[in-house]
Each structure stands twice: as structure tokens, then as C-alpha cells.
Amino acid sequence: MTTITxxxxxxxxxxxxxxxPLGAALALLGLKGLVPLLHxxxxxxAFAKVLxxxxxxxxxxxxxxxxxxxxxxxxxxxxxxxxxxxLVEKAEPELLGLLTTGLTETRGDDMPYIxxxxxxxxxxxKSLPIILASTxxxxxxxxxxxxxxxxxxxxxxxxxxxxxxxxxxxxxxxxSLLGPGDVQEIKEIxxxxxxxxxxxxxxxxxxxxxxxxxxxxxxxxxxxxxxQLQQLARSRFTIVIGESMRPAAEVLQQKFETNYQVxxxxxxxxxxxxxxxxxxxxxxxxxxxxxxxxxxxxxxxxAILDSHFYLGGKKISLALEPDLLYQTSWLLxxxxxxxxxxxxxxxxxxxxxxxxxxVTIGDFGDLExxxxxxxxxxxxxxxxxxxxxxDIPLYRLGFPIYDRLGNGTRCLTSYRGxxxxxxxxxxxxxxxxx
Amino acid sequence: xxxxxVADLLHEPGCGHNHKKGDxxxxxxxxxxxxxxxxxxxxGASITLVPITDAAHLVHGPTACAGNSWGSRGSLxxxxxxxxxxxxxxxxxxxxxxxxxxxxxxxxxxxxNRYHPPAVFVYATCVTSLIGDDLEAVCRAAxxxxxxxxxxxxxxxxxxxxxxxxxLAGEALFEYVVGTQExxxxxxxxxxxxGEYNVAGELWGVLPLLEKVGIRVLSKITGDATFREICYxxxxxxxxxxxxxxxxxxxxKMEETYGIPYIEESxxxxxxxxxxLRHIAEKLGDEELKARVETLIATETAKLDTALAPYRKRxxxxxxxxxxxxxKSWSIISAAQDLGMKVVATSTKKSTEEDKAKIKELLxxxxxxxxxxxxxxxxxxxxxxxxxxxVAGGRNQYxxxxxxxxxxxxxxxxxxxxxxxxxxxxxxxxxDHVLHSPIWEQVREPAxxxxxxxx
Ligand code: SF4
Numbered sequence: 001m002t003t004i005t006x007x008x009x010x011x012x013x014x015x016x017x018x019x020x021p022l023g024a025a026l027a028l029l030g031l032k033g034l035v036p037l038l039h040x041x042x043x044x045x046a047f048a049k050v051l052x053x054x055x056x057x058x059x060x061x062x063x064x065x066x067x068x069x070x071x072x073x074x075x076x077x078x079x080x081x082x083x084x085x086x087l088v089e090k091a092e093p094e095l096l097g098l099l100t101t102g103l104t105e106t107r108g109d110d111m112p113y114i115x116x117x118x119x120x121x122x123x124x125x126k127s128l129p130i131i132l133a134s135t136x137x138x139x140x141x142x143x144x145x146x147x148x149x150x151x152x153x154x155x156x157x158x159x160x161x162x163x164x165x166x167x168x169x170x171x172x173x174x175x176s177l178l179g180p181g182d183v184q185e186i187k188e189i190x191x192x193x194x195x196x197x198x199x200x201x202x203x204x205x206x207x208x209x210x211x212x213x214x215x216x217x218x219x220x221x222x223x224x225x226x227x228q229l230q231q232l233a234r235s236r237f238t239i240v241i242g243e244s245m246r247p248a249a250e251v252l253q254q255k256f257e258t259n260y261q262v263x264x265x266x267x268x269x270x271x272x273x274x275x276x277x278x279x280x281x282x283x284x285x286x287x288x289x290x291x292x293x294x295x296x297x298x299x300x301x302x303a304i305l306d307s308h309f310y311l312g313g314k315k316i317s318l319a320l321e322p323d324l325l326y327q328t329s330w331l332l333x334x335x336x337x338x339x340x341x342x343x344x345x346x347x348x349x350x351x352x353x354x355x356x357x358x359v360t361i362g363d364f365g366d367l368e369x370x371x372x373x374x375x376x377x378x379x380x381x382x383x384x385x386x387x388x389x390x391d392i393p394l395y396r397l398g399f400p401i402y403d404r405l406g407n408g409t410r411c412l413t414s415y416r417g418x419x420x421x422x423x424x425x426x427x428x429x430x431x432x433x434x
Numbered sequence: 435x436x437x438x439x440v441a442d443l444l445h446e447p448g449c450g451h452n453h454k455k456g457d458x459x460x461x462x463x464x465x466x467x468x469x470x471x472x473x474x475x476x477x478g479a480s481i482t483l484v485p486i487t488d489a490a491h492l493v494h495g496p497t498a499c500a501g502n503s504w505g506s507r508g509s510l511x512x513x514x515x516x517x518x519x520x521x522x523x524x525x526x527x528x529x530x531x532x533x534x535x536x537x538x539x540x541x542x543x544x545x546x547n548r549y550h551p552p553a554v555f556v557y558a559t560c561v562t563s564l565i566g567d568d569l570e571a572v573c574r575a576a577x578x579x580x581x582x583x584x585x586x587x588x589x590x591x592x593x594x595x596x597x598x599x600x601x602l603a604g605e606a607l608f609e610y611v612v613g614t615q616e617x618x619x620x621x622x623x624x625x626x627x628x629g630e631y632n633v634a635g636e637l638w639g640v641l642p643l644l645e646k647v648g649i650r651v652l653s654k655i656t657g658d659a660t661f662r663e664i665c666y667x668x669x670x671x672x673x674x675x676x677x678x679x680x681x682x683x684x685x686x687k688m689e690e691t692y693g694i695p696y697i698e699e700s701x702x703x704x705x706x707x708x709x710x711l712r713h714i715a716e717k718l719g720d721e722e723l724k725a726r727v728e729t730l731i732a733t734e735t736a737k738l739d740t741a742l743a744p745y746r747k748r749x750x751x752x753x754x755x756x757x758x759x760x761x762k763s764w765s766i767i768s769a770a771q772d773l774g775m776k777v778v779a780t781s782t783k784k785s786t787e788e789d790k791a792k793i794k795e796l797l798x799x800x801x802x803x804x805x806x807x808x809x810x811x812x813x814x815x816x817x818x819x820x821x822x823x824x825v826a827g828g829r830n831q832y833x834x835x836x837x838x839x840x841x842x843x844x845x846x847x848x849x850x851x852x853x854x855x856x857x858x859x860x861x862x863x864x865x866d867h868v869l870h871s872p873i874w875e876q877v878r879e880p881a882x883x884x885x886x887x888x889x
Contacts, residue, residue, distance in 0.1 A: 012522050012524040015500060017524075021498065022502060040498075040560075042473070042595075043475070051506075053828075053831075053832065058836075063471070083468035102495075102498055102525075106561050137498040137561070216837060363524075
């Protein structure tokens, strides 16, 4: 049982947390033909956009309702209406995602009511689904905003009866601990079992870094499509990756009676074993796993042997959001690493069960106090300052990572991704051993 | 800051934006709902004040403001690193219900105890403004209690654009900082540089030049500045406003109050750099200084000509579309022209009438002035003008790259200094790399199978 310390501080030094609307926007970017719309003042959207652009090195479609001091006092109805109409005209979106911010939540804009009025006034937009999520800045961080948005995505009604598909559909709720490269890998694995994955959100189509034929996209060019969302009712099973996705899975169970299983992590030999085993059980050919993955498993075992010389007994400090912290710290523990310190952004049931005595809900200021004498720090690019100051090597993980390329394709889950992570870390230690 | 003051700033008489009556859109313009978006006033105020390297910068608000922005500025320091700290009250739901003033006060106390900064800048944000936290009162109390200047910066995001935020920051400097201390000594050659933020270390390419001719920079406002040097900025003989109308209110107020004249200059390109040095010498009115400046210009230009010759040959006649805000556009135009390139179109979105006239003159007859533009239109202009590349702020980088168009970044977060004579060589190098890279052919190459018509 891990002790959770959550110092009630009035001063946060070097925040680890990004804002929930940013996380929610990230989730929405995994849907096709959409522009996330942040209901707030322009700066929130500009900051979120800059971070997303720097991390993914992609053009990021995102818009603001551009609230001013005056419109805040009067209420946001008009701005929301104008923003939606402008987006519809300019980008012709297939889906709309509307997110609140700290400003409009503090003001208390009644969003469901505002949307109802909008619907009444604009019957011509009847068939345009609007996903609405409440994401005040002052509650949680990126992971919470992302999870809230995913829950809203599955709550929303997409109308139109789903068509029959030949293959069984498996829903995957992909948590914020996964990048586009992880999602791509998960899709390929599921397909290898003869199943059709319906991933929500599917960042692998939209933020995986590729050149499109069209020169310019004013909305997301890939991701989960409206047609796919309409298939949700037909899905045979929900695979949940990341504990924070559980509430969304519960929605699907209530709505469509779809059973689910949560994988709080998807790296490490045993957990990937279980994942593949589950897939084989729900596939047409129970108890068989494609040859390719049987081989990859042997490779991973070999990689574990090779890397344990470098990782065993090392002291590592981590500062990551709860889901990613859980996944990474358990993998390291299984490699014989000592977790020296764990810092995270917000509460989660996972925090009670970490391979470390105490976990601190805090910021980089806390990490700076806890990390001295570690052999390695694992956190996002903003940890560079502290890593340099403490003269400890840094392995970049989480969001944002703006001083490394390849965030759109990086895969650190499944057998293959686990191997990658073990090699990355071992190489770092080889490089820094004298 | 009270309402009338914001209105005053929007009607800043020193600002060319206001020369045409009733037309000050450039300053008051806010993002349109549903449109693309720029930074907020809080962002603008931070851009202006955070470069003060030994001060602490404390953001009173929820995660969105500081959490999403700390550590992302490109201003460099030659000494203190306190400014790099991301300090915030990280306001939570309870603070919103019960008010955040107590939390703020205790945060200020901790900042002062832990880091002993010469001053703390405290930034209001949308949420803490909306709930009515009295920043000024808290700062006043803290200043008295801790004997450390604690300065309220009243530029919450929803008051307006980045540009307005710059001015509100200037206002805070004028009201709380300038004139509060005295320099150890003064000379007849003391100037202030206003509106240069030492992005990518640009200042360091220029300061040695000034030093060489015997001009002393008394205060840098604010790139690589110490808090103290801004306190005694009122003893300078001349204010040199760099490439920015953003702090014009500060220049004008210092003229009114302390009788310091100001000039508006740019460090980009040979012509502008030369002119800047000459103007300073002229304003300081010293014949020997003027002579030293001429000698320096002669040596530097000669050196530069040699260094640039190979690049000029390779860049000759290349066509660029420039998309950047304000005065910067004309300074980059003149820098590009120094290199033999042709600017075929430029934005005038944030430009004043005066800027526009200047741009018109520089671009010539068939130059295109883009008064508004989104990514899509920008691409159209590039196509229509047959331009070789786009020069813009980082926000448009992927617009260009996704369309397989060469791109050069000229904004806040870039890594190369382009100011001064040295900066021009840097810029030439970058233009050359980007334009002549062997990659363009590959990214434009169609796949062999895409050429086969399949049936
Ligand atoms: S718009 Fe307001 S809430 Fe958003 S970042 Fe700017 S100051 Fe903060």
C-alpha cells in the first residue's frame, strides 16, 4: 500500500500539470473531421495550441469562443453560437467538440441549456453531433480532461442506425498514457486476431505525423470517424487501456450492455500476455496467438535478459500523470529497479498500489527535493531544468516533449514497445556510465 | 488596473495605430469566436516582464495560465535564472469559492523566503479577476511586510490581446519600478533599450557594437535585465524603442515625466542597424561619437560584405512571402532585401498606417499587402506569387511544411539570433539551408504507384 501525500500548498513551483481543456482537446483530436472548440478567453486556446504543436510537430486545428471581459459578464451564448457557425462555415466539420475552461465554469455558463437553445435556433444543423465536456482548469490535469472528453464522446448520441459489418467490432478506449504510435500498434495487434478495432480516440490517424495529399486541413484529417462512432452499439467488447478510461467503459456498458476489461497498463511481459490471451478468447480462434507475437514475446524475454544488467539496482525518480506513472513504475520494478521517488499530478485509485512507499501529488519543485542521487529521472521535457541542475540524466516521457522528435510514432507498449523502452533506458545508462 | 486605464492604453497617443481617428483596431482587436487565435493579455504581459532575470514571476490563477506556458519563452539570461521558475498559486475550486487572496499572500511570502528576489511580479488571470481578488491590496501589504517590491500586473487574458498585455506590462513598470532607485553614476552616453527581449540572445550581437563606440546601455527593458537597472532607467539620456510599438506608452510617459526623448529603431538588416547607430549618435549630439559610429559602420559593413557575398549569390532573386506582426515586417523586409531577395507579399495585419506606407515603399508596385489572413489564404498567396518560401512565426510553420513549402521562423521561440550585423549572417545561412535543402525534391516526389492508373 502506497502512502499518498498531497501537500496543501499555496505556491506551486514549476508545475507538472497541464490544463484539463488541453487534455480534452487532445482526446478530441483523435476524432475525424473535428475542430476542438474551447469556450473561454483566447489565451487558453493559444497556449494549448502552442504546446500541442510543439509536442506533435503538426498543425493543430483548435478554436476559441474568444470570451472578453464583457461577454463573460453577459454570458457566453452569443460567442458560442458565433463560434460554431463560423466553424461550420469554414471547416465543414463532421463532428463538433465543445469544451469549457476555468473562466466560463467560474462564470457558471449553463452549457446544456445554451446548446439546447442553439439547437432550437439552428434546426439546419440537426445532424451535426456536438460533444460537450465540462473541463474547468482548476480540477485535475491533462489526464482528467482527456478522460472527461472520452466519457463525453461515448455519451453523445450519433444517431443513424449502424450498418452490419462482417467482422466483430472490438471497442478500445485508449487512455492518455498512449501516444499515436501505441495506438497504431494496438490496432495492428487486434487486427491480427481477425477483429476490427474501434479505437476512441484514435490519435494514430490524426497525429501520427504524415503528409496528406491535400495541402491544408482546417479540421482533423484522421481519427475515429462518425460512421465508426455509430457502430459503438454493435461492439462485442470494450478493452480499456488506462484506469482513467473506466468511467467511459461504464457508460458503454450501461448504454449498450457491452462488457469491458480494464488494462491499467500495457507494457511488461505479463500484462501483454494477458492482453493477447484476452484477444484470442474473443476471436474466432480461441487459444491461438499469431506467430508474429509469439516470436516477439521471445524477443522481449531476450531483451529483458540483456537489459537487466544495466537496470537492476538502479534508482529512478519519476514525475508522470497517474496512469503513465503506474505503467512505467511497475515495469521498472519488474526489471529490478528501485523507484526512488514518484511525483504525480492528481488523485487516482492507482496511487494506492505503486511499487514505492510514498507518492507525492505535486510539481517539479517536489521532484527537485526528492530526486537527488537518483541515477535517472523520467518525466516530460520541462524536467530538463531540474535534471540539469541535479546533474542526473533525463528520459523523456509524458507530455509535452518538445526537444525530441518522433512523438507521433513512438511506441512503448506491447511486446515491441516494452523492448524499445528497455533498450532506450539501458542505452542511456551505458552512455552515462564512466 | 481600472477600466479607464485600459481605454487610455487603447488610445495611446504615441501609437501610430491611433493616428487615424477612430481606427485603433490593431490594438483593441480581439480574436473572433471560432477563428484562429493569438495569445491573451496575460501572455503579452509575461513576454514583456518575464525577461527580467532576477525577479520572481508569480501567476495567480489555475493551471491553464502558468502550467501551459512556463518555461516556453525564448529570452536568454547572462546571469540570474530566477525568471525561469514557473511560479503559480495553482488556484483550485475551493479558492474560487472562498477567494484566493490569502493563498496569494502566502505564496508571495514563500517566494520571497525561498528565493530572495529583488522583486516579485504578480500576474492576474481571468479566473482570479472574475472572482474579484484584490491583487493591488495584496501586493501592497506584501511589499510593506516583506520589504520587497511586489508588483501587481493587471493583465488578465480576457482584457484583450497580447499587444495590449505588452502595454499593461509597460504601465506596471512605469508605475511601480522606473524612478525608484538611482544609478551609481551616469554618463552623457546613457541610453535605454526598450522592447528587446533577448530572444535567442539577440541582444548579445548588438551590445558589443554599442560598447565599442562608447554608448552605454543603462537599462535593458527588458531582455536580460536585472530588476535594479529598470529602477534607475529614468536617468538615461535617450530611449531607443526596438522593433516594437508594444511599449510605446512607456516611452511616451518617460518623455513626459522625465524628459527623455525616444526614437524607434530596428536591429534587423544592415540598413536598419546603420540607421539605428546613426540616430543614437545624432540624438546624443556628440561629434566624436558620430565619427566613431561612422568608422564602426564602415568596418562592419565591409566585413559583412565579404561574409555575405557567397550567400548573396545563392539567394539572389529568391521570392519570399512574409507573415509576421507589426513593425517587424518592415525590418525583416529590409534584411531580406539586403540579401538580394524579393519580398513578394507581407502581412499588414498589425501594422499602423505609417508602417503600411513604409512597407509599400519597400515592396514596390506589385508587392501584395495581406491585411488579414488565415493559413488557407496564406497558401493561396504563396502559390499565386510563385514564392519560394514562407517566413513567419512558429504558429504557421506546419502550414508551410504540410504544403511542402520551405519555411523560416522569425518569432519568440526560435533559436537563432538575427539582430545586428552578425545576425544577418546567421539569417543568410538559415535562408540558404532552408531554400537549398535537398529534401524538397523528395517530399514532393510522387510515389511510383500513384502514377499508374489502376483498374
Ligand atoms: S485567457 Fe485567461 S485563463 Fe486563459 S491563459 Fe490567458 S489569462 Fe489564463
